[in-house]
Amino acid sequence: MTVKPxxxxxxxxxxxxxxxxxxxxxxxxxxxxxxxxxxxxxxxxQAILRxxxxxxxxxxxxxxxxxxxxxxxxxxxxxxxxxxxEPYETLKGDTYEMPATKGDLFFHIRANDEAVVYEAMSQFxxxxxxxxxxxxxxxxxxxxxxxxxxxxIDGTEAPETxxxxxxxxxxxxxxxxxxxxxxxxxxxxxNMNFWNKLKTEDQxxxxxxxxxxxxxxxxxxxxxxxHNVVSKVEIDGEEQKIxxxxxxxxxxASGKTGTxxxxxxxxxxxxxxxxxxxxxxxxxxLSFSRILSGQSFFIPSKTVLNKIADGEYTA
Numbered sequence: 001m002t003v004k005p006x007x008x009x010x011x012x013x014x015x016x017x018x019x020x021x022x023x024x025x026x027x028x029x030x031x032x033x034x035x036x037x038x039x040x041x042x043x044x045x046q047a048i049l050r051x052x053x054x055x056x057x058x059x060x061x062x063x064x065x066x067x068x069x070x071x072x073x074x075x076x077x078x079x080x081x082x083x084x085x086e087p088y089e090t091l092k093g094d095t096y097e098m099p100a101t102k103g104d105l106f107f108h109i110r111a112n113d114e115a116v117v118y119e120a121m122s123q124f125x126x127x128x129x130x131x132x133x134x135x136x137x138x139x140x141x142x143x144x145x146x147x148x149x150x151x152x153i154d155g156t157e158a159p160e161t162x163x164x165x166x167x168x169x170x171x172x173x174x175x176x177x178x179x180x181x182x183x184x185x186x187x188x189x190x191n192m193n194f195w196n197k198l199k200t201e202d203q204x205x206x207x208x209x210x211x212x213x214x215x216x217x218x219x220x221x222x223x224x225x226x227h228n229v230v231s232k233v234e235i236d237g238e239e240q241k242i243x244x245x246x247x248x249x250x251x252x253a254s255g256k257t258g259t260x261x262x263x264x265x266x267x268x269x270x271x272x273x274x275x276x277x278x279x280x281x282x283x284x285x286l287s288f289s290r291i292l293s294g295q296s297f298f299i300p301s302k303t304v305l306n307k308i309a310d311g312e313y314t315a
Contacts, residue, residue: 003169003172003178003179008180009064009300009302010062010063010108011181011183011243012062012164012264013245016110016111016142017111017142018139019108019109019139019140019141019260020108020110020121020139021107021108021137021187022134022137023107023135023185023295024104025105025133026075026104026131026132034131035075037127037128038308039309040127041124041127042306042309048120048123049120052116056111059113059115059116061109061110061116061117064108064264065105065106065300065305066181066297067104067298067300068087068088068104068105068106068296068298069086070087070104072085072298076308079313082174082177082182083177084269085268086268090294091272091276091294092279093276093280093282094280095282096279098186098275098278098279098291098294099291099293099294100294101135101292101293101294103185103295103297105128105132106185106295106297107124108185108262138187138260140247140260141248141249148246149248150195150203150207152211152214153209154246166266167241167242167243167265167266168243168264168265169264169266169301170182176304177301179301179303180299180300181264181265181298182265182267182268182271183264183265183297183298184261184271184275184295184296185260185296186261186262186295187258187259187293188260188261188285188292189256189258189289189292190259191288205217205223206225206226206227206285207226207228207284208222208223208229209228223284225283225284226284227278227283227285230277230280231274231278232277233270233273233274240273242265243264243265245261245262245263246259246260247261248260258289
């Protein structure tokens with residue numbers, strides 16, 4: 001089978017001007033009814049996006065929608081399951097940990113117009129509100145020059161769009177779920193007072209890049225636990241990549257500022273290895289941050305969404 005990126009959902013690095021992440025939990029009160037709602041929604045979801053593309057052709061709306069391992073087992077107990085879809089469990093290092101939190105359904109919406117983001121999520125909830133509870137709803141934004149909230153250019157190591165498919169979407173190793181993607185969502189809260197008091201030179205050593213021009217530092221210039229050192233993963237001598245975005249969010253008056261990290265990968269094991277490497281190396285970012293949530297999801301291809309809509313997965 002051939003990978004066809006046009007059949008994948010929007011798992012590319014296009015953060016948008018306005019971003020919303022929503023995590024929902026299924027109520028688990030009436031499985032048959034919830035299956036019926038999800039079956040209908042798999043079709044409605046795609047129709048809503050098509051309609052909004054027409055209504056606001058300049059909004060550059062992008063969206064992805066996925067299921068956790070637990071949600072898949074609950075909704076589609078007799079259907080095939082993506083090979084690497086498993087529950088995310090808290091990862092622990094000697095100093096820090098990355099907690100697992102609840103969540104069944106995941107939405108990542110971004111557009112150039114906040115009204116489009118609002119309209120999309122509002123319409124989705126018309127169909128999902130009665131069978132779900134909101135776990136988290138985070139609104140993000142594009143910071144200056146597309147930088148992360150800590151002031152550095154975001155996603156320099158992420159693969160370019162034309163190469164992203166080989167890193168972001170499932171291939172023929174799992175034919176039933178080709179063109180799908182494994183998503184990992186993680187919400188960070190930062191102590192910005194601590195970070196902003198650091199000298200620029202120390203911030204650069206902590207990230208591993210120059211702040212102004214984004215040039216990578218020489219290895220001997222970086223801290224041993226620089227982010228771009230400890231987050232690097234190799235398998236059989238080859239560096240692994242995922243499509244990742246660090247989206248800023250903030251309530252500046254109350255001092256609640258952080259990063260919503262989203263990573264899309266062909267293989268969940270690659271993302272998991274990156275997280276474990278960050279913990280093992282005591283990533284400098286963890287020293288002034290608190291991780292509030294962590295969940296893994298599978299983002300089905302449009303082909304699989306159509307199968308869900310046709311009732312094939314709930315039969």
